[in-house]
Amino acid sequence: MLRTLDADMAADRSGGLRILLTNLVLAGRSGTEIFVEQLAEWFRQRGHTPIVYAPLIGPLGEAMRSRGHHVFDRIAAIEVPPDVIHGHHAGPTMTALAAFPSAPAIFVSHSVEAEFDRPPDHPGIRRYFAVSSLVAPRWSSPTIPGSRIERLYNAVDLDRFARRPPLPAAPRRAVLVAKHGSHAAMVREACAGAGLELEEVGPATGRVSDDLPSLYRDADIVFASGRSALEAAATGCAVVLTEGRGLHGTIRPEDVDRVIDYNWGIHLLARRASVRSLAAAIAAYDPAGAAEVARRVRRRCGLDSQGERLLGIYADIRAAAAPNAGHGQAIASFLESHVPNFAWDRWRVLARHFAPEALPPSLTALAAARQPYDEDELVPAAEPPEPQVADWAESGERVALEGQMTALRDRIAALEALQAATYASTSWRMTAPLRGVAAWFGRRGRSPAVRMAAPDCPASAPSRA
Template structure:
């Protein structure tokens, strides 16, 4: 019997959960990479994700069972690999006697933050920031594994040697606020730029074929890792911030942070981008490529996950069915939609960009305040226009008067220009306040819709 049990564990049936399997985001690529690796090692995989797309179809064509409804998962798994709280909860509730591991891919989003449950016997963090997040939420250190992201080296093959100076660049991004800075930096550096990612509405299903065409890639996290493994020079940045050029001096430390948000300590400005571009070094980028191809191979990644799975399966627990059902009910209390502003409210905001249950009185007061500000600044704008029109004649008149002092003219003109500058500063502050109000009141997904419509127009 022991031999049979050991053999069963060698060939596991793994249920992986994720919010979506649709458009090649970071966690989606992890799902695909892990599922492919597990199947290649002889294990059976099932994927549960409430949002599916082209990526799910591609996985199905390769033999994976991908479903968006738990009823479609008919075979009982040996282990649940939970990513994202809501689909993980669904799997835990459906299979209450199946052990689980929970993988944290973000140190900032509540949808990724660990919650305790008797079925979850081990946790996985993808970088040091996620590890700290897990520990801060009470995850026992002896049940927490640090497994860095990997790259499918069979897909992402090394490119030809880089040129002495970069000619083509690729921006890989899911946010758009830094796009203009990257465009300007590349333009000033005489580098042709292409853009791919959710923020651009342009997607690539064959990034492994696209990357070798570029000398510099602007990206973070998994996209930066894949670009480095191909041999591109990588500038780690996005709209959240700027880290700099990935090189041999920082590659080990930056890998421990998943080339992610924990490194983005400076703003993504044209100046910072151009400084990074100026440090382009083909030889150093080749060494970075060799390093990541050595340490980020998918086979080690899969083995580390299998080790965590088997430890979770073998862990001795004394919990009862009642304790497990109580834990599940507590999860529902936290992440199920209710009037109480619990964790579900943070998750809704993260996933959809919605402001949940705004205070109506405060909202009205804010609108009234900004209406008054608008009226005041419109009046200032009219007054400013009159002042600008008056500058010409008032400056010209003293000049025509031979007795006028040129110094007096200069001083008078300077004073008026200072007043105009003050008015422009007030108007600039007003515009910034309107922008803040717009961002606070209009949900993120609606703002993105506006952006797409404007681009198409």
């Protein structure tokens, strides 16, 4: 839907900043979507004019529009240039920079596995941020080294997620917020064994709640991960960090710094979830410990302190000298690597993220044209001469080969871990409808060349034992 930025934006502005927030989508309640929503509301309450650009607008974006926010799905509809760009996701961020080259920007990476979270290289992006200590090394590159990527941890609206009354001595009610349902039956059994009343919400349950604060105010224990766990901990609930088949356990005061640093995510879930381990987490219920966790989380992760920090960052990048060269080349390089072409570069990684079982039919001809080049690259080299058997055991070749095999096994293990993280991520779940559409088109137009270019991968997360 195309909307234009009309004169009421000027009326909204009373000496504040025009802040353009970009996001890939503004439809559901994933981490970055909620982050954009709460940040836009916070800026507006303090006299600034937030503008949100997301190529895909859904219920959340429409709800923000109904509350008077400026939300757009076409960059050309934004007629008044922003003072600063706060970028999430490479595509919409680079689109905003192409449209408003004089606006300084920051870029925030939220994911370790989604290609669209890779920080784009552009002189207009003055500072780079990551939401956890894992994201920075994941996206470090020669042009954007990890030393340039600062931390900007997720924040919680402390007014919305107010402190609940003190927890009872013994728990009575629990809430499960489940993105993936493989652990739901185990949580039910563990809660039943402990005599707890359990309420289940989240995408895996088919019930997505828009009023988590009310649920948390009445809950003694919350089973969750990610932003949901952060918000429950800030409310004062006892939080069991778990998702899918992974488990960290009950968050204790001494865990707070680490779980914030790892963004309350799947990389903390080192133990296998089971009825027994979940029952042990329930048995570790500690009202005083949960209260101390809430105090520490509220001190470190409040939206007010993060908003003020961001305003300071915006002031710094606006005061810095504007880059006078490199804008056009940066945009060209981004397009070169993300638009389908013979380089066979990141666009294919993105295509597989959204539709691993099929490429769109428009790429069929390209795959066919690429096939001779791929075949040339696959021509086997001449077989090496057979080693001298007598010398084999005496030489260092065996040691070298064993070292290479060990390195390959480590690489495979790392890739399997990254694959597991991808299947467990919110972005994978969020893009499932797009993968379905692409798969439908792929079935209609797929050729053997495309099948070779995109080998079969699961369209959704496989069950993992």
